[in-house]
Amino acid sequence: MIEFKNVTKHYGNNVGLENATVRIEKGDFVFLVGPSGAGKTTFVRLILNEISTDKGTIVVAGKDITRLSRREIPELRQKIGMVFQDFRLLEKKTVYENVAFAMEVVHAKRKDIRRQVPYVLDLVGILDKQDRYPNELSAGEQQRVGIARAIVNNPRVLIADEPTGNLDPITAMEIMEILDKINLRGTTILMVTHAKDIVDQMNKRVVAIEDGHIVRDEQGQYGFYNEEEYYDYDEGVDKYVF
Ligand SMILES: Nc1ncnc2c1ncn2[C@@H]1O[C@H](COP(=O)(O)OP(=O)(O)OP(=O)(O)O)[C@@H](O)[C@H]1O
Structure with missing residues (x-):
């Protein structure tokens, strides 16, 4: 559904994303985590074609979006639903x-x-x-x-940018249940978050970015084959507590 192949995006001397390769399948539910300035917004803006890549390709719903004409951008955006922290x-x-x-x-x-x-x-x-x-x-x-x-x-994909950032923990979990329900209906979900408790409870795939690099890409705990890997996952997510 979304595929980044060796994607690099710099802003002058600042690294937005560096040689990022990741594949999100149709129907996936993925948390995108990482410290402030890691490249999460860059990742989302690239999918929306709000900014363009320096190198590499991005495919969304079977189409290479790194070569879209101006006319084709609205068509891309219609395939993507956006949810924001501040509701808008x-x-x-x-x-x-x-x-x-x-x-x-x-x-x-x-x-x-x-x-x-x-x-x-x-x-x-x-x-x-x-x-x-x-x-x-x-x-x-x-x-x-x-x-x-x-x-x-x-939309084929729902991108939620800190959707629970303004909500108390109980309300946040209610919102997560709704997102889960939407995901079960077949919509691919990419959720940017700093909320470690939610990432832990939901037990979904976690893609972590740091300094523009994808440093971790793990399935939820039930996707692991042994305990050692599970503990790795826990540590990785711990790093991103605010
Ligand atoms: N328009 C811009 N001009 C220059 N540098 C930028 C620009 N946008 C982002 N950057 C830089 O690119 C890097 C990645 O930024 P990005 O906004 O993608 O991070 P983020 O993970 O979304 O952070 P946050 O969690 O704080 O929103 C940072 O070093 C940031 O300073």
């Missing part, structure tokens, strides 16, 4: 309108909007609040709307 909802629109707007901008049919919006609002458990405005919602509820908006156009 439109304050003057209701919950329903926020999600519907994501369909309107891609010129979806009104009939499809009327069917799909309630469906995703129900999926994230917020259908009963569809007529409220964002400032009438809790942080967790706002993030549910953020997720509904991100998935309403059925």
Whole structure:
């Protein structure tokens, strides 16, 4: 679904990413971790084609995106849903309108909007609040709307950038359960996070970046064959506690 092959991105003298090779299969759930300045945002921005590579290739949903024309970029972005730490909802629109707007901008049919919006609002458990405005919602509820908006156009990949960063631990786990549910429906998920407790509890694949290098790529604990490797994994993630 997403493949980086020897990808290098420098910003002048700063290293964003250095010779990174990683493959994320369709249906994977991957945590992207690493200290501040490691290259996580660079990784995400490259997938979205907001910045271009210096070297190497990136394939998203079967297409080499390092050679896209300007015209093809919206098509790429439609394959990717984004969830943000700060929700980024439109304050003057209701919950329903926020999600519907994501369909309107891609010129979806009104009939499809009327069917799909309630469906995703129900999926994230917020259908009963569809007529409220964002400032009438809790942080967790706002993030549910953020997720509904991100998935309403059925993207192939959902990228969540610190989606639980503004949430208390219980609400954060509720959001993780929703992301897990979306993943089980077949959407590939890449989640950038510093939350070690969540990474530990979710037990998914962890890709760790440090100084632009991919320094670790491990399956969750059930993916390991022996205890020694499991402890390696634990240590690796420990390093990224804030
Ligand atoms: N526009 C830019 N110009 C110059 N250097 C940049 C730019 N964007 C990122 N960098 C540098 O590239 C490196 C990787 O940055 P990046 O934003 O990808 O890190 P990050 O892992 O997302 O960090 P954080 O967790 O703090 O968001 C850092 O050294 C950063 O200073």
